[in-house]
Amino acid sequence: MSARKRAAAAPAANGETGSWKATLPCNKAEAEQLQEEIGALALLDEPPVLMTSEPDPAQPDVWRLDAYFAGPPSAEMLAMLKSLAPSAAGQEPLVEQVEERDWVTLSQQGLEPIRAGRFFVHTPAHRDSVPADSIAFEIDAGRAFGTGQHETTSGCLVALSKLKDQGISVSNLIDLGTGTGLLAFAAMRLWPAARAAASDIDPVSIEVTEENAGINAVRLGRIRGQLELAVAAGLEHPRLRQRAPYDLIIANILAGPLIELAPSVSKALEAGGRLILAGLLDSQADAVAAAYRRHGLMQSFRVEHGEWPTLVMRKRRSLGWR
Template structure:
């Protein structure tokens, strides 16, 4: 039986919403779940989770998990029997993050002349540039570029490839991205062609792929994934970076910042900067010499 896609919406106080979002991240059954969390009403302290299950099992598990938080008001709306992801993306405005302008084909006429324009088509991959984690990474990278140029950049968990493509469009000679999802790798490579960017993407679980090792050590590593994988990869990321190299970490909630930061501090990194956007945190850290 074909699954009819739904949008699950949960609204409630910030602490409860963040706790529920962290539970989604830590649930093995929801490892690939697509959701976002943002502030809907600052005055009333209402935060909102939007989840887009792609199977009946994922739908049921999301609703079971969210029901464990009685302070959240949970609703589910049936989505039209159409390419709902493309429809949703067509309604998203372009994103400006410093010098970077991220847009889809529906906004190709809005490209500013004074920007690094990145056309990103999501398909079934994560990372249009609208999510707080991706925007945080772009802002962090934009500010780093004011003082540095990076010849070798690695993007771990590339999604649509937007971060590695941004690097390739701003002077990086060797830009490589990885993802554990084969569809994301295909979409990333397609986006690199759309942007005439010399970035390449490979299917890899971890950092041991030969195409990752051959360009190491890297000057900069993006890792926009989830908190637990960020911690698990801390030693591998250190090894992939040159001494003094920079890592931009995201995909973590503010409530997970201390947990992730501690893992990297224990490996000899220092905090350069942190960016908070909605409920999300981006950490910029530098490897010790």
């Protein structure tokens, strides 16, 4: 049985004698989407831990969604859960009480370390298994997307490694939609003297990135070798505009926003700079690449990672920024 996880948060015990699980059927597309977005559940004071699994490999589009709550889920919570699996319309979640669990352990269950390019990404449970020849990061399964488990994140790590292998130098980089901060941290380890920034539209992601920076000895600040953080949609923040143009932009978001951001992202990239695009399905890659070609970028190479390719593009002409 294959499984994926989107741990919204690790809820604290609330005095109930046990934890609660709600189960719904879903399809593969819905399970994949949960790697990126968990809807209104993320706004709860104690969001559930969500897990998706493929019970029968012989039926590759039949998946299951399990949501673990710290207490009995309300009707409103169950309605939020049902909105994540439209294919199960008309079905009510199966709700059952389960034995008390350590929620941090639950959120990390099944999250094996990831080796991607030069990098080794692990949870606290695997601190003792770091290969000597790797660049390691400890990223806990928690409130933001980007633990390295999903193909979009690991594909970006491979792309960064390939750029370094090609002898590419980077002096000014930004990670758009940073999630946990992992991709910004990885780029900074490869180019430690670069100026670096990371942004996300979600304030929680920036909080998580700050926490992960402390865990992984990443310095925060505005000078070279430090990471500046900003809550922003795309590049719509005064500091991010002031820092442009960038010679490396990493954007692991979704296909729709990537296409919408093409004009501003392309303008913020200096001539000859590299752009890493991820969060798109194989069927969406041509449309995303075409959006950036219209702004003077050409594809350098592509990392194949299951159904989620990573595109690396290079800007061939300057369009100016301000």
